[in-house]
Amino acid sequence: MAVLVLLLLATFLPSTALAAFSPAFSFFLACGAGSTVTFPRDNPARTFTPDDRYLTTKSVAAVTNASPNSAASRLYAAARASSSAFSYRLSFSDSAGQAAFLVLRLHFFPFSPASPSTVSISSARFAVSVRLQDAYTVLSSFSPPSAGVVKEFFVPAGASGEFRVTFTPDAGSAAFVNAVELFPAPAELLWNGSVTPVGAGAAAPDKAAWPKDALETVYRLNVGGPEVTKENDTLWRTWLPDDPFLFGPAGASMLQNTTTAIVYATYTRELAPDVVYKTQRAANVSAAGLGAVPPRFNVTWTFSAEPGSNYLVRLHFCDYEPPSSVVGVVIVFNVFVAQAIGTQDFTPTQTQANTALYMDYEATAPISGNLTVSIGMSAKSSQGGFLNGLEIMKVRPSESRGSSRRVLIIALSTVLGASVLAAAALCLFFVVRRKRRMARPAPLEKESSKPLPWSQESFGWVLEPSSRSGEGTTGAMQRVSTQLHIPLEELRSATDNFHERNLIGVGGFGNVYRGALRDGTRVAVKRATRASRQGLPEFQTEIVVLSRIRHRHLVSLIGYCNEQAEMILVYEYMEKGTLRSHLYGPDSDGEAPLSWKQRLEVCIGAARGLHYLHTGYSENIIHRDVKSTNILLGDGFIAKVADFGLSRIGPSFGETHVSTAVKGSFGYLDPEYFKTQQLTDRSDVYSFGVVLFEVLCARPVIDQALERDQINLAEWAVGWQRRGQLDRIADPRILGEVNENSLRKFAETAERCLADYGLERPSMGDVLWNLEYCLQLQETHVRRDAFEDSGAVGAQFPEDVVVPRWVPLSTSFMTTDDPDDTVVTDVGVANSKVFSQLSSGEGR
Structure with a gap:
């Protein structure tokens, strides 16, 4: 009823209710x-x-x-x-x-x-x-x-x-x-109060010149409420709902509203209309720690932004409770802007309830990742934070200030020129060494690279080749072959102008359509939508990653299109759809369920693809979004890992992790990565462990309709696995065909993947070895003691089974049994036919 009232208020609010500007x-x-x-x-x-x-x-x-x-x-x-x-x-x-x-x-x-x-x-x-x-x-x-x-x-x-x-x-x-x-x-609208600088560049000298610069509105959101149209805003503005920009688990926030008049103590409603302050999104403190939401979970909004550019971020607050209503209880929370603390222990409570308040922040968009805004719990209060409205404006410097900076840069370049020339001789040695390595594939560019040669536009993405010389011309996209570009008209023809009958999926990036190119190649066309939570960085990353790597168990990129404000990715068509749809999705209705052997083969294929990402390329690639909807099935149920938009280069030699803003899918997200923001390939292992239990149990990873202790699949399944009662959680459709030892080893592997700390988890190569062993147990029906370790094998094995009693941690060679796989060196033994799988007479 409250939501209905708000919708009616936003839609039919008469013009007499607002003072005319x-x-x-x-x-x-x-x-x-x-x-x-x-x-x-x-x-x-x-x-x-x-x-x-x-x-x-x-x-x-x-x-x-x-x-x-x-x-x-x-x-x-x-x-x-x-x-x-x-x-x-x-x-x-x-x-x-x-x-x-x-x-x-x-x-x-x-x-x-x-x-x-x-x-x-x-x-x-x-x-x-x-x-x-x-x-x-x-x-x-x-x-x-x-x-x-x-x-x-x-x-x-x-x-x-x-x-x-x-x-x-x-x-x-x-x-x-x-x-x-x-x-x-209105005079009160901009630079009328204090502005808080945030981020690493907060102390930059040019921030004092911001009030002399132009600003471009890129986001304006009515947080927790419906769209506010220009008819209901005194400055004829439009405020969009915040739902498409939320990042994090469902249930981490809740909607609140008030019907009491808003008090404008120091300014007028030209700053923001009443309806913005009458609705808010608040942290759902009561849900924290109950399985659905991790304790002290922040409520976060994420926005695509131009790396390194300056933004004015305005947050609107309105506390509905009078200060004296609850004795001794004051709302205190932390505000984070651009992955940095904006205001610590912020108290939005005013002397009178329903008083409008706003805070301005000067922020610089991070070089890698999106610009985020978060409200998080403070150690000084058990109350959660809230937010009513949000505006983000990009700073557009004047041409004269830009020219002055260019003159300064030229002067500094002249002064430093002599030093550069003197140092050139020292660099000659390294240039010679580099030439010797030119035959190797160029490494994937890290997220901290130079700005992309494309730019983004607000309220919808516009991709445009850079026309400015010397700016963004050495970005990662430059090394992508132009032969991968597919004209928009051809993709319209291939999908019948993106007709709904060709729609086969919807994701965070956009809609996916089936189609056929002019040469008859069947393709899956992923088209970004304006409301997409992902944007240009993910689009570029996907192209760069997939244009460089090739493996039988990784989805192949056919091409891309960036014409007329479109972001489109074209992949090989996977006839069977997602793994999720064959476990419990709507596409599985009426179809025979995947057998246990088929499920093992799918998991093995996905593990091979991930293992190649982690070890088989010149640099360690971390997928960062492993889940059952990103594992696609083709003819013969061949599994391939897809969706590389969030992928990152792993730690360099001598490093243990990559520090980065947290990205991923709730339910699959590594809790250690979430807490520390330190990413390793073991984060993919954790996510894959969740997928393994999803395959075993055939249920969603988060299901709010279940009892509290069953909501989170990982926690629920690990609990029953440790009790040794797998029959309580396994998909009943496969229980009659599963070899007990194969099932036990599979669940044990999944549990090890979900260890709290990355150092305690197996590598993807170890996971692959164990899954192949599970398949051999299923195929040969080897009888073993229930507590016997897979590395110590008794005499019960058939004579034609080759049994390794000890597996070295690494080796200097690797062989593949797939002619499409790329042969590499120094990658471990997970794909070795001698060490990684047990060969039976029946074969596979």
Whole structure:
């Protein structure tokens, strides 16, 4: 009922309930339109007027939409487009001199023109710059997504002036715009209070210059509540729900709301509307430690951001409880921004309940991983934290400040040039050594590499090749063959324009479709969605990893596409789908369950693929998202590991781990990695151990519908395994065919994978050896003592079974029984036919 009330409040809130915002001046332009476009439901109502008299170049064509299909699209029924640069000049005078910033909104909605046009706006790529007191390039090589986008900027203003916004096409392309908004921002909106710097670059000197820079809104969320449309926001903003950006387990947070009026003690609702402060997401403290949620679990939101760029992060809070309602109880929690502490022991409680409050943070996006915001429990309180709203704005420096920095860099380069030349001779020796190693495959670039030669755009991803020389031109993608690129039109044809009947799966990255290329190759096409929790870094990582490695038990990458704001990955088609679907998914209905032998062979195949990642490449690759939906089955139920978007290079020689932000899937996530943020290949082993129990028990890893002690599969299964009662947890459909010793050894291997500490877990090679042994036990039905170790074998074995009594930890060679597998050296014995498997007369 509370949620219903909130939805009704957000949808039907009358304009009289909010105080109208009245700017000193405003410009609302319907570009290319022949008449005005009015929005009476806006608060206050707005009228967009034709743009002709503001254009500095009168020859810019007006393009008309062939099929406007909604009331909102009246504003997008036309556009101003050109293959040459064009500008708008907007003159204003702020007599009160109150505006520190101007709000600039640009509307971009590509469409098919009603009549033939020499300008194609569907493939337009262009830059946008503005000039007032200073000049700013707010968009570079920008290509609007096909679904359209509204870009919002805050530009430093003066008391009066002439504002220019210029659209400059890239070479051989065009520029367009559907609508322009410009009005002064309320004085309280930006840099009106203290700002807390966070992260490693918090003390950087240029942070003091941020108030002189432009800002681009990249995320604006109503945390815990529904979407807030422009009709219900006094500044005509849109606040999106926060659900797509949540990271972590279900049940870690809960929704709260209030129907009491919001108190604005020091500012007005121009900062954020009432509905944002009336809903919040809070940490679910009562669920912590009950199996579904680890104790003291943070509530985290994750956002894709440009590595190394600066962001202003604003968090909105509203405490619904009056300070005196509970004697001695005060809400205290920690706030984390950009993987660093923002505010420790934060107390949002005000002198009056329901008082709106916000905190601003200066943050630099990490070089690796996403930008995150978290609320976590403090040692000073047993109460959980909460958050009402969240805004993230990217800093766009002025061109003059950028030029000054470039001059400084040039000067420093000149001074250091002599030193570099002097040191060149010392480097010659290492260059010669490097040439000797050129025949080896180039190592996978680490996440801490240079910025990618693609950039990202807010409220949806836009992939664009970098056109700036010297910037991002040596990134990892440069070493991916261009032959892997597949045109978007071919993929549309292969999937019947991504028709729903070809939809075979939905994941965190996007939808997966079946299709066939022109040469008849059957493929699986994974297309990113705008609401995807993953983005450009995962897209690049997947391409880089799979374009470098090749193994029978790793899914092959056919190609990729990054045209027209799309992120698409094309893989070999796996006819049987995911392992999960054959255990307990909807696709398994009516099908014969996988036999125990088939399950063992699937696990062995997946283990071989993971073992190759860990040891068979020039660098150790950690998958970081091992789960049953990422193990795909082909003809003959051949298992292949898929989805490498979260993969990382393992620790270098002499290191024990890689420090990184925690990523993975809840239920499969290594608790040691979660606590320490130190990643090793044993984290994959833990996740694979969960998969093994999933194969054995044929149930989800987290099932909230079960009793408390059964919710978490890993904890529940380990408990019964230690009691020696596997029949209580094993899939009853296979119990009649399973050899007791094979089952026991399998569960024992899974339990060892789930050890609390990575050092206590086996390597993936050891896991593979044990699984192959389990299969031999199943095939030969060897009778053994229930407590006999697999390394000490009695005389009960058939004569044709080769039994190793001791297995060395490593060897200097490796052989493969698969011609598709890459032969490597110094990788252990897990794939050796002599040491890793017991050969029976029947074979496999």
